Amino acid sequence: MKNNIVIIGGGGHAKVVISIIRKLNQFEILGYIDRKNNGSILGATYLGNDDLLQKIISDDPGCSAVIGVGMISTNNERERIFKSLKKLGFELPPIISPNSIINEEVEIDEGSVVMDGVVVNAGTKMGKCCILNTNSTIEHDCMISDFSHICPGAILSGGVRIGKHCLIGAGASVRQYLSITNFCIIGAGASIVKNCNNSGVYIGVPGRIHSKN
Numbered sequence: 001m002k003n004n005i006v007i008i009g010g011g012g013h014a015k016v017v018i019s020i021i022r023k024l025n026q027f028e029i030l031g032y033i034d035r036k037n038n039g040s041i042l043g044a045t046y047l048g049n050d051d052l053l054q055k056i057i058s059d060d061p062g063c064s065a066v067i068g069v070g071m072i073s074t075n076n077e078r079e080r081i082f083k084s085l086k087k088l089g090f091e092l093p094p095i096i097s098p099n100s101i102i103n104e105e106v107e108i109d110e111g112s113v114v115m116d117g118v119v120v121n122a123g124t125k126m127g128k129c130c131i132l133n134t135n136s137t138i139e140h141d142c143m144i145s146d147f148s149h150i151c152p153g154a155i156l157s158g159g160v161r162i163g164k165h166c167l168i169g170a171g172a173s174v175r176q177y178l179s180i181t182n183f184c185i186i187g188a189g190a191s192i193v194k195n196c197n198n199s200g201v202y203i204g205v206p207g208r209i210h211s212k213n
Contacts, residue, residue: 002028005064006056006090008081010034010041014068016134017113018042020097021066030056032068050084057089065090067111071131071149074165074183074199074213079147082111082129092129100132109146127164136168139176151188172207183213 005027007014014032018041021027031047032038038046047056057063065085071078085092092111096102100118108114111129120126120138127146132138136150139158144150148166155173162168163182170188174180180196187203187210196202200212 002026003062003064004028004030004060005066006030006047006053007032007041007044007068008034008065008085009068009070010036010038010046011068011070013070014044015041016115017066017068017095018044020095020113020115023098024095027064030063053085053088053090061089063090064093066092066095066113067129071147071167074167074185076147076165078129079165082147121158133170145182154186 007018010032021029029044031045032041033047035049067078067081069078094108094112096114097116099116100114102120103122105123106120107125109126109128112126114132115134117135118132121140123141124138126144129147130144131149133150134152137155139156141158142156142160144162145164147164148162150168151170153171154168157176159177160174161179163180165182166180166184168186172186172190174192178192178195181199183199184196185201186192190203190207191205192207198209198212201210203210
């Protein structure tokens with residue numbers, strides 16, 4: 001028997017998450033929660049806004065949730081949603097595409113989503129509610145902290161440390177054994193060859209700080 005799951009968010013990111021959940025064949029999607037009705041999303045129906053979540057978990061205490069709200073900045077929105085869902089009593093299982101490659105001794109914490117084409121190599125640890133987006137590559141022994149997003153096609157070389165609430169832009173690369181502090185945005189296509197010790201936006205090849213938070 002499949003467990004029920006509800007999608008939080010009704011935009012493009014939610015659409016990709018729904019596709020992955022369908023391929024897993026482990027959950028029955030109840031529908032999605034959003035501030036507005038976006039119609040049917042890949043067959044998932046609109047349930048209502050956040051006010052309905054208490055009723056959902058009361059009627060089905062075993063119901064799970066997944067955050068289908070994407071991350072394009074370093075704000076705290078996904079953390080806020082995560083904490084709200086946990087307080088209500090929802091479980092947030094990691095959602096891992098069957099079309100990804102997850103190698104040995106990899107840890108993926110609750111609420112995180114791994115999309116199609118991702119490669120995660122041995123010894124990597126991934127925190128709560130992270131996103132590994134399409135075709136990103138995470139080499140051995142990396143650490144990705146809570147609420148960070150590795151965008152499509154980005155590459156983390158071996159032993160990289162990513163802080164909380166970071167966004168590594170599409171096609172960006174980070175050299176081995178570097179550290180990126182909390183609340184950093186690495187611009188699309190940037191090449192990081194030194195530690196990013198200050199929160200802010202880094203762009204270019206090689207990557208340099210463009211603005212501080």
